[in-house]
Amino acid sequence: MKIKQVILRHLQMELKSPFATSFGAFTTKEFILVEVIDEDGVSGWGESVAFHSPWYNEETVKTNWHMLEDFLLPLVFQTPIKHPDELRQRFSTIRKNNMAKSAIEGAVWDLFAKKQNISLSKALGGTKKEIEVGISIGIQKSVDDLLRVVERYVSEGYRRIKLKIKPGWDVDVVREVHRRFPNVPLMADANSAYSLQDIDRLKALDEFQLMMIEQPLAADDIVDHAALQSQLSTPICLDESIHSYEDARKAIKLGSCRVINIKIGRVGGLTEAKRIHDLCQEHNIPVWCGGMLESGVGRAHNIAITTLENFVMPGDTAASSYYWEKDIIQPEVVVHHGMITVLDKPGIGYEVDRRQVDVYTVTEKTYRP
Ligand SMILES: O=C(O)CCC(=O)c1ccccc1C(=O)O
Numbered sequence: 432m433k434i435k436q437v438i439l440r441h442l443q444m445e446l447k448s449p450f451a452t453s454f455g456a457f458t459t460k461e462f463i464l465v466e467v468i469d470e471d472g473v474s475g476w477g478e479s480v481a482f483h484s485p486w487y488n489e490e491t492v493k494t495n496w497h498m499l500e501d502f503l504l505p506l507v508f509q510t511p512i513k514h515p516d517e518l519r520q521r522f523s524t525i526r527k528n529n530m531a532k533s534a535i536e537g538a539v540w541d542l543f544a545k546k547q548n549i550s551l552s553k554a555l556g557g558t559k560k561e562i563e564v565g566i567s568i569g570i571q572k573s574v575d576d577l578l579r580v581v582e583r584y585v586s587e588g589y590r591r592i593k594l595k596i597k598p599g600w601d602v603d604v605v606r607e608v609h610r611r612f613p614n615v616p617l618m619a620d621a622n623s624a625y626s627l628q629d630i631d632r633l634k635a636l637d638e639f640q641l642m643m644i645e646q647p648l649a650a651d652d653i654v655d656h657a658a659l660q661s662q663l664s665t666p667i668c669l670d671e672s673i674h675s676y677e678d679a680r681k682a683i684k685l686g687s688c689r690v691i692n693i694k695i696g697r698v699g700g701l702t703e704a705k706r707i708h709d710l711c712q713e714h715n716i717p718v719w720c721g722g723m724l725e726s727g728v729g730r731a732h733n734i735a736i737t738t739l740e741n742f743v744m745p746g747d748t749a750a751s752s753y754y755w756e757k758d759i760i761q762p763e764v765v766v767h768h769g770m771i772t773v774l775d776k777p778g779i780g781y782e783v784d785r786r787q788v789d790v791y792t793v794t795e796k797t798y799r800p
Pocket residue numbers: 452487567620622670721722723724725747748749
């Protein structure tokens with residue numbers, strides 16, 4: 432593949448309702464959409480999951496634009512690409528900035544699959560024809576509000592409910608949801624809101640037989656998590672702490688978690704995500720695909736990676752309509768009885784709705800070799 436043109440677009444999309452976590456609340460989603468175009472005029476699409484502020488990790492829309500423009504695109508233009516796996520090596524001279532790398536790598540994967548006339552799922556070695564999904568529910572104004580929201584998505588058939596927690600919105604809240612929905616698979620995500628000093632509070636969650644507790648401790652930690660896991664019966668799932676295959680290897684070795692949430696952007700792309708998937712499979716660590724409030728393009732990438740065998744737990748890839756009045760893909764992502772049917776079409780399998788992209792685009796810039 433010879434990449435002849437790359438278009439970066441900065442998009443802004445209003446969320447249907449604000450999404451609150453322990454680190455802050457979102458009302459608007461800003462992100463970079465990447466389009467790569469080859470010598471035959473075929474387009475591949477990728478999405479950066481970096482947010483506009485560095486709350487979840489250190490990357491932002493602006494740092495991603497800078498990394499893409501000044502470092503990553505020149506490397507992509509340098510020589511033809513035979514297989515998208517090559518980009519991991521090509522980008523290795525640049526430290527971190529995983530979400531920027533992933534955005535362009537994902538676009539090249541989509542292009543690659545389209546050139547082979549196969550789905551992205553197939554190009555990655557995925558086998559599932561449909562995937563199970565759960566839903567992540569943000570912190571609400573009151574427990575009553577939360578119960579109403581949970582009720583709605585349980586009745587829509589989502590396969591598990593994830594509750595965002597933080598100190599002051601945790602044990603009592605989980606108790607109420609567990610009491611009202613005793614048979615619904617539940618989990619909690621703390622987004623690093625606790626420290627080992629809160630161990631009693633975290634142990635109190637053991638009572639509810641949660642599927643897992645996600646990222647209770649610091650975003651850069653795997654040592655304290657190991658100490659915590661040895662005292663908890665609830666499995667710990669790491670999200671923020673895992674940036675690479677090497678991080679996953681070390682966390683497994685230390686016993687820092689029993690589950691890993693794989694986010695393609697956080698680990699630097701589909702190639703690395705697949706490596707982590709394979710490593711976890713060898714070690715009997717179940718994985719699932721996390722979400723970053725993606726538009727349809729990122730959502731399609733998440734669906735494709737989830738078709739790999741060891742994605743055995745429902746992910747956070749909810750329907751487009753959970754987030755957006757109107758998504759940027761056709762058809763939109765729909766969920767029936769908690770399942771998404773994987774489209775057997777070339778690449779990401781969804782058409783990008785260019786008219787809708789234009790509606791949400793704040794700025795765009797075209798780059799050539
Ligand atoms: O629905 C989604 O896309 C995932 C929602 C979610 O939990 C989340 C949203 C924004 C930032 C971090 C996280 C997370 O998984 O920690």
